Amino acid sequence: MTKTSFTLQATDGLARTGRIDTPRGTIRTPAFMPVGTAATVKAMMPESVAATGADILLGNTYHLMLRPTAERIDRLGGLHRFMNWDKPILTDSGGFQVMSLADLRKLTEKGVTFKSHIDGSKHELTPERSMDIQRLLGSDIVMCFDECPALPADRDRIAESMRLSMRWAQRSRDAFGDRPGYMLFGIQQGGLEEDLRAESAEALRAIGFDGYAVGGLAVGEGQEAMFGCLEYAPGQLPEDKPRYLMGVGKPDDIVGAVKRGIDMMDCVLPSRSGRTGQAWTRRGQVNIKNARHQDDPRPLDEDCTCPACRNYSRAYLHHVFRAQEMISGMLLTWHNLHYYQELMQGMREAIAAGQFAAFEADFHALRAEGDI
Numbered sequence: 001m002t003k004t005s006f007t008l009q010a011t012d013g014l015a016r017t018g019r020i021d022t023p024r025g026t027i028r029t030p031a032f033m034p035v036g037t038a039a040t041v042k043a044m045m046p047e048s049v050a051a052t053g054a055d056i057l058l059g060n061t062y063h064l065m066l067r068p069t070a071e072r073i074d075r076l077g078g079l080h081r082f083m084n085w086d087k088p089i090l091t092d093s094g095g096f097q098v099m100s101l102a103d104l105r106k107l108t109e110k111g112v113t114f115k116s117h118i119d120g121s122k123h124e125l126t127p128e129r130s131m132d133i134q135r136l137l138g139s140d141i142v143m144c145f146d147e148c149p150a151l152p153a154d155r156d157r158i159a160e161s162m163r164l165s166m167r168w169a170q171r172s173r174d175a176f177g178d179r180p181g182y183m184l185f186g187i188q189q190g191g192l193e194e195d196l197r198a199e200s201a202e203a204l205r206a207i208g209f210d211g212y213a214v215g216g217l218a219v220g221e222g223q224e225a226m227f228g229c230l231e232y233a234p235g236q237l238p239e240d241k242p243r244y245l246m247g248v249g250k251p252d253d254i255v256g257a258v259k260r261g262i263d264m265m266d267c268v269l270p271s272r273s274g275r276t277g278q279a280w281t282r283r284g285q286v287n288i289k290n291a292r293h294q295d296d297p298r299p300l301d302e303d304c305t306c307p308a309c310r311n312y313s314r315a316y317l318h319h320v321f322r323a324q325e326m327i328s329g330m331l332l333t334w335h336n337l338h339y340y341q342e343l344m345q346g347m348r349e350a351i352a353a354g355q356f357a358a359f360e361a362d363f364h365a366l367r368a369e370g371d372i
């Protein structure tokens, strides 16, 4: 099967469940993508990531172009072979990270020049170069090269940035070419301005993409403003293509985004917070480094079937975090990614059964505030 396709299987209100079929495998939606920044989901073996239920993971163009370089990964057989992950991979275009991580950035109509945060070497990212890098990596879902304006920004700045991103979307499409079996996603911009988001959606639709991302969010606007934008932005995008919300989020952000029509998300939160001792459970958050866990024989979450909850006590997890043992980040990252995938599976089943409202009510009812 060399083609790719998106099939909607059920809807419940604005929430949808479906599947994205690619030659490397099927992605069940709504989907959560663990972040594998430097060709690894930190503290996890790839087979462990697969065991959590992840159908796809995310790679970062900015990091991989600097080290070990896309050319080297290509020579070694591509990113899937390199990191021993044979399911789908989505790579970002580098646009967002170059603006947040690189030094001495210079942005022009052509693209962005910058100095590596690793060794100070000079680099350039353009729509054309980003498409080339993502092709060399072999990623199954390629993202347009875009600019994500830092908020707060005034309306003129937001409009100007969005229109640049739309010109870059056309250049990305042209440079991507015709690649059966690979998908190119456009990225909607426009800040929190409904009319600018509509203009962006129309520009992307006219170019034509395999999927559409809602960009420019989860950049400090807060959940209320983000949900306000998600009341209209997903609906401005083609209904028969996947909708991807980048950088989201906490479990309640994810439930709220799926409720408003989002099909795919990615976030470093479950893995990053796992390494710092922050566990996410259906009853809320557990900061395992808190002294009150040091004699607690119970698992993190009685109902969780992950290896951390099946085989270890809170007391043990507390100990290995206090002792800064490597197993600490491994176990909590595994738990958090397992919990996130369980959340996605629960929503897929609830939407298919027309029970999303009940699922959402249970989700909120079970969660206590604060540390549990």
Ligand SMILES: C=CCOC(=O)Nc1nc2cc3[nH]c(NC)nc3cc2c(=O)[nH]1
Pocket (backbone or CB within 6 Å): 091, 092, 093, 094, 095, 096, 143, 144, 145, 146, 147, 148, 187, 214, 215, 216, 217, 218, 219, 246, 247, 248, 266
């Ligand atoms: C990441 C996949 C593909 O995205 C791109 O290639 N460009 C892009 N990335 C973003 C990443 C974000 N993370 C957050 N919060 C943590 N907000 C984000 C917004 C964007 C965005 O507007 N564009």
